[in-house]
Amino acid sequence: MILSLKDVSVRLSGLHILQGISFDVAASGITVLLGRNGVGKTTTLRAILGLAPATGSLTFEGQSIAGQRTHRLVQSGLGYVPEDRCVFAGLTVAENLRLAALREPNYDLVFELFPVLKQRLSQTAGSLSGGQQQMLSLGRVLLNSHKLLLVDEPTKGLAPKVVTEVAVALELVSQRVPVLLVEQNLAVVRRLAADAVVLASGRVAWTGSATTLLGDASLTKSLLGVGH
Amino acid sequence: MSTIVLLAITGLGLAALYFLVASGLSLVFGLADVLNFAHGLFLSIGAYGTWWAYPHVGFVAAVAFGVVVGALAAVLVELVLIRPLYKRTIEQVLVTVGLSLAGVALLQATFGADARPFPRPQWTQHVLSIGGALVPVDRILLIVAALGVLGALLGFLRWTRYGLIVRAGVENREMVTALGIDVRKAFTLVFAIGGAAAALAGALGGVYLGSISPTTGASLLIFAFIVVVIGGMGSVIGSAVAAVAVGLLQQFVNYYSTGMGDICVVALLAVVLLVRPGGLTRRTA
Ligand SMILES: Nc1ncnc2c1ncn2[C@@H]1O[C@H](COP(=O)(O)OP(=O)(O)OP(=O)(O)O)[C@@H](O)[C@H]1O
Ligand SMILES: [Mg+2]
Numbered sequence: 001m002i003l004s005l006k007d008v009s010v011r012l013s014g015l016h017i018l019q020g021i022s023f024d025v026a027a028s029g030i031t032v033l034l035g036r037n038g039v040g041k042t043t044t045l046r047a048i049l050g051l052a053p054a055t056g057s058l059t060f061e062g063q064s065i066a067g068q069r070t071h072r073l074v075q076s077g078l079g080y081v082p083e084d085r086c087v088f089a090g091l092t093v094a095e096n097l098r099l100a101a102l103r104e105p106n107y108d109l110v111f112e113l114f115p116v117l118k119q120r121l122s123q124t125a126g127s128l129s130g131g132q133q134q135m136l137s138l139g140r141v142l143l144n145s146h147k148l149l150l151v152d153e154p155t156k157g158l159a160p161k162v163v164t165e166v167a168v169a170l171e172l173v174s175q176r177v178p179v180l181l182v183e184q185n186l187a188v189v190r191r192l193a194a195d196a197v198v199l200a201s202g203r204v205a206w207t208g209s210a211t212t213l214l215g216d217a218s219l220t221k222s223l224l225g226v227g228h
Numbered sequence: 229m230s231t232i233v234l235l236a237i238t239g240l241g242l243a244a245l246y247f248l249v250a251s252g253l254s255l256v257f258g259l260a261d262v263l264n265f266a267h268g269l270f271l272s273i274g275a276y277g278t279w280w281a282y283p284h285v286g287f288v289a290a291v292a293f294g295v296v297v298g299a300l301a302a303v304l305v306e307l308v309l310i311r312p313l314y315k316r317t318i319e320q321v322l323v324t325v326g327l328s329l330a331g332v333a334l335l336q337a338t339f340g341a342d343a344r345p346f347p348r349p350q351w352t353q354h355v356l357s358i359g360g361a362l363v364p365v366d367r368i369l370l371i372v373a374a375l376g377v378l379g380a381l382l383g384f385l386r387w388t389r390y391g392l393i394v395r396a397g398v399e400n401r402e403m404v405t406a407l408g409i410d411v412r413k414a415f416t417l418v419f420a421i422g423g424a425a426a427a428l429a430g431a432l433g434g435v436y437l438g439s440i441s442p443t444t445g446a447s448l449l450i451f452a453f454i455v456v457v458i459g460g461m462g463s464v465i466g467s468a469v470a471a472v473a474v475g476l477l478q479q480f481v482n483y484y485s486t487g488m489g490d491i492c493v494v495a496l497l498a499v500v501l502l503v504r505p506g507g508l509t510r511r512t513a
Contacts, residue, residue, distance in 0.1 A: 074406060089399065
């Protein structure tokens with residue numbers, strides 16, 4: 001395990017969003033974080049990165065990271081692909097990548113995974129399509145050799161063909177670096193994830209293998225509120 | 229015709245002064261969300277620094293001294309007063325308003341409350357004949373300095389790593405930190421740049437106005453804030469365009485109907501806010 005949360009709580013504007021959650025992220029492959037809308041998945045990732053005020057214990061590679069500043073955590077190996085991409089719309093694709101490049105950036109890998117970025121280096125990121133923006137957001141992080149990636153709903157709002165492209169890229173990436181993934185698309189989860197952590201009402205409601213979870217229709221329905 | 233040319237160039241000189249103050253204010257607000265009411269103090273420090281150094285070292289070195297002192301003051305203010313209060317807007321406003329009042333009091337205690345004649349080297353008092361009008365060189369000097377600062381700022385924003393960080397930070401500061409970048413270093417740098425530009429405005433504005441008093445900075449700051457809002461928070465080009473609009477409007481209206489200039493500037497502000505609430509532009513560079 002590379003990341004471990006113990007009894008992590010987050011309060012936002014007086015609301016107790018996360019009420020003492022504990023789970024581990026495996027040192028390889030993809031761990032998926034699931035739960036209904038608004039349950040606190042994004043907040044969990046933000047708490048890990050120090051972007052949301054959290055109490056409790058957070059351990060990354062055996063070291064406590066609670067209270068550390070965000071840019072230091074990222075420099076020490078945590079990569080973040082936020083929900084809604086958050087590319088810098090007024091900057092070009094090249095500038096977005098240049099900004100994100102830390103030590104020894106690997107442009108070849110990024111352009112191999114997403115050739116479209118190479119063709120559009122001088123275009124502003126705001127004028128890219130949603131799928132291209134997602135690739136840029138992923139590419140920004142893949143430039144660097146991180147030790148763990150936190151990826152928040154990378155397929156949200158994308159056309160089916162682009163969803164597949166992004167899933168393929170994530171699958172390749174996860175062979176080099178472990179990923180904590182928030183994902184609502186269960187077909188993508190089924191294809192990628194080894195472990196699953198399900199949040200409900202501010203707590204961890206279930207942990208186990210993703211295959212077991214998705215293989216059990218009634219369990220899936222009661223935890224995620226979706227049938228299939 | 230010659231009156232119009234003279235009014236236009238004088239208005240542009242005023243615009244240059246506004247731009248030098250507003251550009252730093254705008255970048256600081258755009259990047260760090262800090263409304264710095266003490267920004268006028270940097271102008272006064274630059275002016276008094278130049279005034280103090282002039283008898284010892286000559287004009288150019290005195291201006292350089294004023295600019296350096298203004299930049300250092302800005303860095304000090306950022307590190308000591310603003311940094312502990314990031315994201316606490318109300319406290320920041322209180323602290324910077326307090327600092328600007330305290331700064332005026334300190335300048336009064338040190339240099340006296342009355343306006344002091346500002347050193348004007350001979351060559352700044354020459355007049356050039358432009359389009360039939362006799363234009364004092366001090367205005368041209370301000371305009372050239374402002375254009376130089378505009379060019380340098382745009383170059384900084386477009387071609388340097390810190391400029392890239394500033395442009396990205398104006399869009400989404402949190403995301404910049406989430407890419408592993410210490411955005412606070414960029415805050416300090418932007419404060420230093422803003423302080424230097426304001427101090428330059430103080431030095432050259434002193435030459436243009438002929439005197440300085442402890443309250444010069446605070447009164448110019450009001451128009452600089454208007455320029456920032458009209459131009460769009462965080463936009464250097466917006467500040468430049470808005471400064472020209474405000475400077476020319478003020479100069480022309482005041483010439484043809486004394487005292488109405490300031491009212492027209494406020495009216496312009498109201499119109500821009502109604503039509504484009506975000507200001508003329510939202511882009512940094
Ligand atoms: N700054 C904030 N202040 C107050 N409440 C907040 C804040 N940010 C998020 N919340 C609330 O926290 C809860 C969890 O939000 P979060 O974004 O983590 O959910 P999520 O699981 O990622 O949802 P989704 O699947 O829709 O992305 C929501 O009810 C949200 O309204
Ligand atoms: Mg979310």
